[in-house]
Structure formats: C-alpha cells, structure tokens
Amino acid sequence: MRREAQRRLIEALVVDDEAASLRIHGGAVLRAPGFRFAGTAANGVGMFDFLSRTHADLVILDLFMPQMDGLLCLRKLRAEASSVDVVVISSGSRKETIRHCLRMGVFSYLIKPCPLDLLLRTLSSYRRFFETITYAEPGELSQASADRLLEMSSGRHSDPISGANSTSEKTLEGVRSALRLCSMPAAAEEVAEAAGISRATARRYLANLVRLGEVSMEMEYRRAGRPLH
Structure with missing residues (x-):
C-alpha cells in the first residue's frame, strides 16, 4: 500500500x-x-x-x-x-x-x-x-482526469476564466482552428469532433472564447427541452 x-x-x-x-x-x-x-x-x-x-x-x-x-x-x-x-x-x-x-x-x-x-x-x-x-x-x-485538472486550473466560479498555460493555450488555438473549419453556427459537439477533444472540454474552451469576446453563444432547445450549445 x-x-x-x-x-x-x-x-x-x-x-x-x-x-x-x-x-x-x-x-x-x-x-x-x-x-x-x-x-x-x-x-x-x-x-x-x-x-x-x-x-x-x-x-x-x-x-x-x-x-x-x-x-x-x-x-x-x-x-x-x-x-x-x-x-x-x-x-x-x-x-x-x-x-x-x-x-x-x-x-x-x-x-x-x-x-x-x-x-x-x-x-x-x-x-x-x-x-x-x-x-x-x-x-x-x-x-476525464485531464479534463478535471483543466477545469480546476481555470478557477471555475463567477470570475473570468484563466489558467491558459502552454498546454491549454495549444488547446485553445486548436478550438479556434476548429471553429474556422466548421460551418456557422456550430454546436460544441461539432467543434469537439473537429478539434479532436471531448465535448466537455470543447464547451469549456468555447466558454473561454465567449468571455474573451471572440465568439458568441446561442442556446437551441431540442424537443425534449435539452439545450444544445
């Protein structure tokens, strides 16, 4: 032990x-x-x-x-x-x-x-x-562990997102590139697939870009009422 x-x-x-x-x-x-x-x-x-x-x-x-x-x-x-x-x-x-x-x-x-x-x-x-x-x-x-670590390193609460170290900055650039490849408007699932990351990670980095003023986010509700980002 x-x-x-x-x-x-x-x-x-x-x-x-x-x-x-x-x-x-x-x-x-x-x-x-x-x-x-x-x-x-x-x-x-x-x-x-x-x-x-x-x-x-x-x-x-x-x-x-x-x-x-x-x-x-x-x-x-x-x-x-x-x-x-x-x-x-x-x-x-x-x-x-x-x-x-x-x-x-x-x-x-x-x-x-x-x-x-x-x-x-x-x-x-x-x-x-x-x-x-x-x-x-x-x-x-x-x-999953890497995602949790990135979430913690972003100081998740009501303040602006942070923790853009060298590793996460590369992921952020990957999300930006994925957005350029996707047709607009793009769902987080599409961005995740284009960037080769999980949907949870894509949503976090897209939220970062929203806070930085680089993209805007809209909510689309499916029939069952689940929001689609």
Missing part, C-alpha cells in the same frame, strides 16, 4: 501598493484552509527580491504599481519559466488587459473591489488544483 505524502501549507505572497489591499487580501489568505501567509511586497521589485530569498507557491498580484507593475512581473515570471502561480486582483477591467493576463497563464483574474467570498472561493479552487498536481499518483492521466 502506498503511503500518502504529507501535505504542506501553500505559501502565498500578496503584492500590492495599497495598504488596504495588502491587509484585506492577506487576511483572506490567513482565513483560507491549507494556506500560509508568506508575506507582502509593494511592487514587482519587492516581489522578485522576496522570491530570490523565500519560496512561494502562489502570488496574489495587483497590476498597477510603481517601479515594476504586474504585467512586467508576469512577463518576467514566464521568461524565467517560474513555477509560481498567479492570481491577479486588479481594478483593470479592460478586455485586452484581462486577455493578456490569461494568455500569460494566470490562474484567475479578479476585478477590484473583490468580494471576500469570491477570493476565498478562488483560493479554494487553487488549493484543489495545487494538491492534485502535487500529490497525484505518478503516471499518465485519463482524458
């Missing part, structure tokens, strides 16, 4: 130039089960100084900060192939900004002022994702 690995607390760093945000977001980390509040930084320079000395699994990151803003932080993290995950909490609500962050692999994007319960749900989603990745049995995943 395999002995279960001892689970450690997730180290979370809060990066924001506003004292109130540091206090509120840090307080959420303290309340979230399975997390440890690792510390704070007032900008990207402070964040990278912290990461050079101390480990963090997750950074809760503002975008608009002096010296080094959040977008520069994301670019530098990805250029360094850092394993640190990021949840963005920002007042920036422009579609282009959100899309840019999603493409750089943020786990979730929350818009200020962020309700405490939404942040706690996001942290709970991240915890499930982190523990699945960290403590899963070695070996290959089934399609």
